Amino acid sequence: MWYFLADKGLANYNTSVIDNSELSNWIINSLHAKSVNLEWLRGQQLEFILSSDHISWITEDRRLNHWLSKQLCEKMGIIFFKHPELTWRESAIALLDRWTSSTKILATNKLKFEWEELKKLDKKLDWMKGPDGQEKLQTAWAWIVKNRPYNTTLKSTPTSIPALIEFFDDTFLHNADREICIAAIRKRWSQHAYRKKQENKKQYNFILTDSAVKRLDSFCKKYDLSRAHILEILLQAEQERNGQSIEEKIKIYKGAEL
Template identity: 35%
Template sequence: MTINFNDPLARILDDTSHNRRYDIWRWFQLTANKIPLPGEINHPGMRSTLKHVISITPGLSEIIKHRQAEQLLPENYFEWINEGNRQVEWLNSKLIPRITQSGFMPPMTGGLFGKDLLIASIDLWSINLKQKVSLLSELEISWNEHKKGDKQFKWFSDEEQKCILAGELINKYIPLDGLLSIKLSTYLPIENHENLLTFFDHANLDHNQIALFLEKVKARWRTQKYRKNLTGKGQYNFILSDKAIARLDRLSDTYELSRAKILDILLKMESEQNRYLPERIKLLKDES
């Protein structure tokens, strides 16, 4: 976020925008030039430290301003990176290999994480601004295309227990070994919908493999639900006369209830009111 600011560092660099992203970039510019800096990047006094070091080093402010104009894109180019950790993880997985293949090493520091680290890697990569614009445009298109695959996982979005079940079945139905297993262990356990999407973002499976696994999870879910619904119920086999079946079917059609539900209601009412069976049993005894 950029805010108007007029502290000593802003005046030194002729930059009244207090932008943490720019300060992160400036910190790395100084460390890359072997200028010792007390504390760690992102610490509360970082801006004060930058001001002190730049102000006591002749010519450094002009160098910083020149490089800033060469390397830093305006904020609006990054506005689409606003969908949380999953998006950042995916973008990093696409960006870092390209950066390292060019011979540039992304910043490695314990004080920078997530979106800050992603954007710092782009800012510090020594390619020209047109290339950075093209790169970000390509990544945005790829991300939007990738998200279309989320439709496969919509069934899981309404209940976290479905996602947890998927996580429990991964080792059974998706063979993971070697480096892939180590890599994917970072995204386990799966506890919610975003966890599930993030795991499969990096699982290197094709559409059909994912679809097959998800169907197995859905089948297990249906089985568990069915067994849960059977709690307190038993199955019995007995013979009914054709007339009794016809009566049962008529009642079932009339009230739009299952045969089992009609029988359950009749048995419950007779048990509570005891209105018909005693009389009917008496008649049967008299007839015999």
């Protein structure tokens, strides 16, 4: 009611000051001073103020209320300001009450659905957990700085997954944008991890007989490994045997040539 009267130009008080002990008196004085039709006021309340059933999903969760406030301000075309006398939940519900949407119930249900989907998106960052988590966060930030530089002004590299999620909350209004960003970051990490694995590897070309290729491929199929892995294992195994098998095979090979 406090904000509603102010939005309609019917407030006879300073809207930047909230004194709970005088709130009711100020509202009543405004109704009299502005000769507000009470029937009209009740109609407005019925049309725009939702019942507790429709807002029960709005808990005291600060993240939820901050996200909801940003969403509502974007829809209303106003700048978000949380009054220090209000809790985060009270501030979000006050914005919801002020929002004059002709389909408010449907729109509020849609916001609830989007919030639930947003929480699911958090799980798409679980791959960043583990001993290499900090390296993954640095890779994520490097991608963001390169591809979304306008979002990183005066921002520092997130040092935890919750910090990265908070950055996403502040940056992206829509879940689709966030999902695209997360997918791109994971792809970048996969490329980074692959290149890192290849650092001590070089590519070589060999000419093998058809029979040798068949034997090599049979090992690959049996152990579900690549040709390179099989060759590396065979060389390591032979090295551990001090080359005995190779010496025996060379004697046989050279004997066959005589």
